[in-house]
Amino acid sequence: MSDVQQPAEQEISDQRLLKGARARATIARHAAEVASVEGLTGLSLGRLAGDLGVSKSGVATLFGTKENLQLAAVQSARELFIEHVVRPALSQPRGMPRLTALLDHWFDYLAEPCLPGGCFRGASVPEFDSRPGPVRDALAADRADWFAVLEKEIGRAQEQGYATGHDPHALAFQFEALMAAANLATRMGDETALGTARTIIDGLTGAKS
Amino acid sequence: MSDVQQPAEQEISDQRLLKGARARATIARHAAEVASVEGLTGLSLGRLAGDLGVSKSGVATLFGTKENLQLAAVQSARELFIEHVVRPALSQPRGMPRLTALLDHWFDYLAEPCLPGGCFRGASVPEFDSRPGPVRDALAADRADWFAVLEKEIGRAQEQGYATGHDPHALAFQFEALMAAANLATRMGDETALGTARTIIDGLTGAKS
Numbered sequence: 001m002s003d004v005q006q007p008a009e010q011e012i013s014d015q016r017l018l019k020g021a022r023a024r025a026t027i028a029r030h031a032a033e034v035a036s037v038e039g040l041t042g043l044s045l046g047r048l049a050g051d052l053g054v055s056k057s058g059v060a061t062l063f064g065t066k067e068n069l070q071l072a073a074v075q076s077a078r079e080l081f082i083e084h085v086v087r088p089a090l091s092q093p094r095g096m097p098r099l100t101a102l103l104d105h106w107f108d109y110l111a112e113p114c115l116p117g118g119c120f121r122g123a124s125v126p127e128f129d130s131r132p133g134p135v136r137d138a139l140a141a142d143r144a145d146w147f148a149v150l151e152k153e154i155g156r157a158q159e160q161g162y163a164t165g166h167d168p169h170a171l172a173f174q175f176e177a178l179m180a181a182a183n184l185a186t187r188m189g190d191e192t193a194l195g196t197a198r199t200i201i202d203g204l205t206g207a208k209s
Numbered sequence: 210m211s212d213v214q215q216p217a218e219q220e221i222s223d224q225r226l227l228k229g230a231r232a233r234a235t236i237a238r239h240a241a242e243v244a245s246v247e248g249l250t251g252l253s254l255g256r257l258a259g260d261l262g263v264s265k266s267g268v269a270t271l272f273g274t275k276e277n278l279q280l281a282a283v284q285s286a287r288e289l290f291i292e293h294v295v296r297p298a299l300s301q302p303r304g305m306p307r308l309t310a311l312l313d314h315w316f317d318y319l320a321e322p323c324l325p326g327g328c329f330r331g332a333s334v335p336e337f338d339s340r341p342g343p344v345r346d347a348l349a350a351d352r353a354d355w356f357a358v359l360e361k362e363i364g365r366a367q368e369q370g371y372a373t374g375h376d377p378h379a380l381a382f383q384f385e386a387l388m389a390a391a392n393l394a395t396r397m398g399d400e401t402a403l404g405t406a407r408t409i410i411d412g413l414t415g416a417k418s
Contacts, residue, residue, distance in 0.1 A: 173406075
């Protein structure tokens with residue numbers, strides 16, 4: 001009889017796990033949405049439970065602490081960015097075509113953000129930059145990964161004769177600075193900011209000289 | 210007898226007003242300090258009262274609401290920035306000398322910030338950019354004033370033959386973007402960021418061509 005029951009029990013357990021993982025992903029995504037507008041500080045287990053119509057104890061079982069919820073929001077936003085900006089660019093050839101695709105998708109991502117508060121990194125890094133701990137560490141790791149992607153592709157583009165005469169890190173620093181400023185200015189009501197940033201960045205990546 | 214009493218009463222009243230104004234300024238400055246690290250959202254009348262060893266009801270009498278406290282923090286941080294960055298530059302001749310002085314004092318302000326969390330604008334604008342209301346309005350007005358100062362001095366420097374070939378607004382946008390990014394990266398532990406920003410900005414303001 002145990003032979004018959006075990007697969008059934010296993011199946012129920014798998015389904016529960018799957019359901020738990022789906023619930024966790026749904027809550028983490030909503031946490032990222034809320035944090036993009038109100039900041040990671042504004043997150044609370046009770047608030048999210050209320051928004052999603054689930055019990056606070058259920059959310060607490062899945063995440064435990066507010067910090068774990070903040071970390072899950074960071075991870076969820078990171079996956080959104082990879083999905084919408086990084087992954088689509090990987091189908092382009094390395095170097096200038098891929099760098100151009102990364103910048104294009106990045107601009108699209110700021111122009112029509114997936115999260116209601118716009119760029120998650122732009123909102124949460126300034127919020128946690130002076131607060132050491134696991135959330136700041138997660139944001140720093142995500143930021144370092146993104147800089148590494150940019151710098152690698154800038155280096156390859158330079159080997160192809162584009163954007164020469166700039167240190168790859170300094171160029172990535174400028175891209176990130178201009179995009180963060182464009183996101184911020186757009187959120188503050190300046191409708192010309194993305195265009196301003198685009199013109200400057202196109203000047204920096206300039207065609208072969 | 211009323212002739213004798215009135216000046217004395219007036220004096221007491223003046224002293225109370227002065228004491229109230231001083232207390233208000235002290236609390237507002239501390240609010241700016243706390244907000245620079247933990248965000249304006251993290252401010253509370255009770256927290257500030259506890260930090261400063263005064264009664265919560267006293268703080269409540271002076272500020273009324275959390276929003277008024279947030280607005281007072283924005284104003285206090287604005288005064289700090291004017292005092293340390295804008296005012297010292299006004300002693301320099303208009304145009305390139307004054308623009309250089311503004312940039313120098315701005316870099317000093319980020320390298321050795323008056324507030325424990327670094328640049329207040331860099332922390333609070335991203336926090337409130339998606340939250341319409343009086344706090345966002347105050348931050349937007351402060352930001353617009355600062356852009357106006359920069360653009361005016363860039364325009365004058367260009368008349369003197371410096372930093373030509375750039376739209377003054379686009380150049381101010383780049384300065385603000387690079388400074389915000391340098392502040393952020395510095396707070397995240399990157400000790401090279403201010404140097405990177407300085408090199409790029411010096412390239413942009415370039416000497417007479």
